[in-house]
Amino acid sequence: MHDVRSTDPEGEAFQTEVQPRVHYLNATHGIAAWLLTKDHKRIGLLYLFAISVFFLIGGVFAMLVRLELLTPEGDLLSSEAYNTAFSMHGIIMVFFFLVPSIPAVFGNFFLPIMIGAKDVAFPKLNLMSWYIAMIAGFMILTTLLMGGVDTGWTFYPPYSTTGSTSNVVLAALAIFVMGFSSILTGLNFIVTVHTMRAPGMTWGRLPLFVWAQYATSLIMVLGTPVLAITLGLVFAERVFHFGIFDPKLGGDPILFQHLFWFYSHPAVYIMILPGMGVISELVAAFSRKQVFGYNFIAASSLAIAIVGFLVWGHHLFTSGQSAYAALVFSVLSFIVAIPSAIKVFNWTATLYRGSISLQSPMLYALGFIGLFTIGGLTGLFLAALGLDLHMQDTYFVIAHFHYIMVGGTLLAYLGALHYWWPKITGRLYTEGWAKVAAVTVFVGFNLTFFPQFLVGYLGMPRRYHAYVPEFQVLNVLSTAGASILAIGFILPACYLLHSLFKGEIAGRNPWGAYGLEWDTTTPPPPSNFEVTPIVTRPAYAYTHADVVEPYGGTTEGSGESGGQEVRSV
Amino acid sequence: MTFPFMPEQASTMAASVDNLFFFLLAVSAFFAVLIAVLVVVFAVKYRRVHEASVGAPIHGGLVLELTWTIIPLGIAMVMFVWGASVYFDLARVPQNAVEIYITGKRWMWKAQHLTGQKEINALHVPVGQPVKLIIQSEDVIHSFFIPAFRAKMDAVPGRITTMWFEATKPGRYHLFCAEYCGTNHSGMTGYVEVMEPSAFQTWLGGGAQEGSLAEAGEQLFNKLGCATCHSGDSQARGPNLEGVFGTTVTLANGQQVLFDEEYARESILNPQAKMVEGYLPLMPTFQGLVNEEGLAQLIEYVKSLSQGGATPTPTPAAVPGSTPKPQPSDP
Numbered sequence A: 001m002h003d004v005r006s007t008d009p010e011g012e013a014f015q016t017e018v019q020p021r022v023h024y025l026n027a028t029h030g031i032a033a034w035l036l037t038k039d040h041k042r043i044g045l046l047y048l049f050a051i052s053v054f055f056l057i058g059g060v061f062a063m064l065v066r067l068e069l070l071t072p073e074g075d076l077l078s079s080e081a082y083n084t085a086f087s088m089h090g091i092i093m094v095f096f097f098l099v100p101s102i103p104a105v106f107g108n109f110f111l112p113i114m115i116g117a118k119d120v121a122f123p124k125l126n127l128m129s130w131y132i133a134m135i136a137g138f139m140i141l142t143t144l145l146m147g148g149v150d151t152g153w154t155f156y157p158p159y160s161t162t163g164s165t166s167n168v169v170l171a172a173l174a175i176f177v178m179g180f181s182s183i184l185t186g187l188n189f190i191v192t193v194h195t196m197r198a199p200g201m202t203w204g205r206l207p208l209f210v211w212a213q214y215a216t217s218l219i220m221v222l223g224t225p226v227l228a229i230t231l232g233l234v235f236a237e238r239v240f241h242f243g244i245f246d247p248k249l250g251g252d253p254i255l256f257q258h259l260f261w262f263y264s265h266p267a268v269y270i271m272i273l274p275g276m277g278v279i280s281e282l283v284a285a286f287s288r289k290q291v292f293g294y295n296f297i298a299a300s301s302l303a304i305a306i307v308g309f310l311v312w313g314h315h316l317f318t319s320g321q322s323a324y325a326a327l328v329f330s331v332l333s334f335i336v337a338i339p340s341a342i343k344v345f346n347w348t349a350t351l352y353r354g355s356i357s358l359q360s361p362m363l364y365a366l367g368f369i370g371l372f373t374i375g376g377l378t379g380l381f382l383a384a385l386g387l388d389l390h391m392q393d394t395y396f397v398i399a400h401f402h403y404i405m406v407g408g409t410l411l412a413y414l415g416a417l418h419y420w421w422p423k424i425t426g427r428l429y430t431e432g433w434a435k436v437a438a439v440t441v442f443v444g445f446n447l448t449f450f451p452q453f454l455v456g457y458l459g460m461p462r463r464y465h466a467y468v469p470e471f472q473v474l475n476v477l478s479t480a481g482a483s484i485l486a487i488g489f490i491l492p493a494c495y496l497l498h499s500l501f502k503g504e505i506a507g508r509n510p511w512g513a514y515g516l517e518w519d520t521t522t523p524p525p526p527s528n529f530e531v532t533p534i535v536t537r538p539a540y541a542y543t544h545a546d547v548v549e550p551y552g553g554t555t556e557g558s559g560e561s562g563g564q565e566v567r568s569v
Numbered sequence B: 001m002t003f004p005f006m007p008e009q010a011s012t013m014a015a016s017v018d019n020l021f022f023f024l025l026a027v028s029a030f031f032a033v034l035i036a037v038l039v040v041v042f043a044v045k046y047r048r049v050h051e052a053s054v055g056a057p058i059h060g061g062l063v064l065e066l067t068w069t070i071i072p073l074g075i076a077m078v079m080f081v082w083g084a085s086v087y088f089d090l091a092r093v094p095q096n097a098v099e100i101y102i103t104g105k106r107w108m109w110k111a112q113h114l115t116g117q118k119e120i121n122a123l124h125v126p127v128g129q130p131v132k133l134i135i136q137s138e139d140v141i142h143s144f145f146i147p148a149f150r151a152k153m154d155a156v157p158g159r160i161t162t163m164w165f166e167a168t169k170p171g172r173y174h175l176f177c178a179e180y181c182g183t184n185h186s187g188m189t190g191y192v193e194v195m196e197p198s199a200f201q202t203w204l205g206g207g208a209q210e211g212s213l214a215e216a217g218e219q220l221f222n223k224l225g226c227a228t229c230h231s232g233d234s235q236a237r238g239p240n241l242e243g244v245f246g247t248t249v250t251l252a253n254g255q256q257v258l259f260d261e262e263y264a265r266e267s268i269l270n271p272q273a274k275m276v277e278g279y280l281p282l283m284p285t286f287q288g289l290v291n292e293e294g295l296a297q298l299i300e301y302v303k304s305l306s307q308g309g310a311t312p313t314p315t316p317a318a319v320p321g322s323t324p325k326p327q328p329s330d331p
């Protein structure tokens, strides 16, 4: 599909390659080789491992929260334990799972491959980002072992600076450190996209996943320092009693909310933009079609990244901010919804006259479109000033952001995992089980979170350990859904691990998909390509010639040219 | 088991908030169903039959793109304008509102009526009369939330926020704290009891030991020594506080500020922040010397100095321990 030419004699060499083929997994052996690797693919796997652990911990806390809410009385956990549970759930899910998830795992693994590069621009920095993330992870686990933190993931002062007796300083420090990992990864991606593209890989030919990663990286680099500064100020106030946020010391608690949401609102886009990038890849691959309106999708990623910085004040509608500020933040919030709507329409239009195959990654993608649509539309309710006064800080908000962040980001993450798993591991998983899991997640998710919209509008506030009996039926439904959802997460863990040992060997391109990552051998060689590819066609330019051997494909070393094909356009 | 789907509508604003809600619901349902139907229909109709087939080479269409950008933008602007107009109704307090001071403190809501009546985790209000809440916090951020009234406002330490509602149905409604405030956040709840005006007056008269809020404020004013400077005579070192509440004052830096609850509060706690023109920065801070309840009393006293003309007549109130008296100042 992409012209792969070699001008040097080495190009010939790999064609006569002998088995077993060298790829990134077997290139070197031993723990040390992994822990000191500068290969972006291995670093992606290191992240995959770490992030899975965080997701598991965050998930256990989610289940604790949900089980507590099965009954109106606060009977399962003490109020301190409950407050700690939802705080640790939020902190770990947001800062240690959602923010790094897609960029750190799939961005690291695939961004260089998708632009035809040998690695990221700064491989050592990349490894360092992982270590920084691990230090942060270690700190948050220490926080957990010391009894956790009970401020919620939002750390609002003066509660966080003077009211709480929990381990706020350590938790804030952990997030602070984690932020550096984000910044370094973002920087690395920006420079990589600017300088490492293969010949012919113009900006207009970049896969949309790469565009999304690029926009995300911009937000990471510009926004994360604000979070770091904000948490630094919380630290200073808590430890040295600076009067920054606590009015008793002469500070202003609303200042914190402005600073915090100046990062954390764009952070929602840090979480969701990479997911949108994944969905563009999946919809194109499983419709075998160019994404409808490539330019609009790429541009809307950038628009979201920019306007996303201007809407933070919609988290402050009930804080007594001036009515004029509220108006501005409200109108901007409506405007930022438009690029997201454009993407949804574009994905839907891409299906039109596609060649659609409902394999498991596509099921996740279609699930994403549904959940993200609901999440986005309910965001409009919260942007509407008069309604927000009623809904702010209720379960409606919880449902809304879970639809966006879990329904959106998590489904995209799972979709990406299933789509690229064969490329990453060289093995196929059991497709039947994967479909069952995708459906289970979708059903469980809706049963968990849809009732929360209703109970939220009824007036159930968030972060409640006990509630009034009228809210119980909806809460029971939600907890039942959470149990189904949990099964939907356990299933992939089982069949994916199983595939590592028993899975069929995956070919170069099991889906018959278009993209440089499917051009190279499976698993990819240490330098991604035996020969630097030269790109001559736009992204997703499917023709029949590209998908001659979707399934069997060329397995390791057994293909015509070790998996590399030379095709003319 | 029966359970509600919609919260009760018990204030004048509840219906307009719900109408906006239903409008958004209808639009959202339309788009959600549209997308869902299209996705399902396309997925079935264009499913892959031959292993190697590819989709049609359609790359985009400017007209379509513009259509689905502009139409949603238009709809969003309708939502924005409608939302903003409801918001202004919720934010603009009617002139004739009954005022009640609310203080959030972990983990209870304290209410002080102008008559001096105090209550905790309960709020008694008359039906059919606008009620303005003047909200403060003693420690961390809380949020005063009455779902049946579709009204909510944060209690932010260090400042005063206000909200209002007019209850339409006598009854008892849930009152929640909606901003997470620590251990017993979910216990920081209570109820709002909406009463017929006559019953409310009876209830108000039910025994406030310290007299009206303004009277208590006057005592505090004297006790704290405020009166030595704000004595009102020409030699006084502080400005005369009579008749200034609700007016615009000129500051030493030439700025104009409205003398409202927030300004009164700031001047007590942080007197040097906004110095009135012509006075020396002599006033000490009373931070730590008065609590939020005391502040409410002081503010109400200062306010009363501007309501009854030159003489400090507090809002008419029940005499301690006496039989209930009507409140002529509240129409």
Ligand code: HEM
Residues within 6 Å of the ligand: A059, A062, A063, A065, A066, A086, A087, A089, A090, A091, A093, A094, A097, A098, A152, A153, A154, A398, A402, A405, A406, A410, A448, A462, A463, A464, A482, A485, A486
């Ligand atoms: C089994 C699935 C899940 C359930 C049942 C669940 C449940 C909940 C509940 C009940 C809360 C509200 C806690 C409160 O405010 O009192 C909550 C908060 C939150 N959840 Fe989840 N959750 C689940 C999965 C996730 C996932 C997968 C993520 C992220 C990927 C996530 C992110 C968050 C965040 C950020 C908060 C906010 C915490 C806060 O308000 O401080 N949740 N979740």
Ligand SMILES: [Cu+2]
Residues within 6 Å of the ligand: B104, B141, B142, B143, B177, B178, B179, B180, B181, B185, B188
């Ligand atoms: Cu509270």
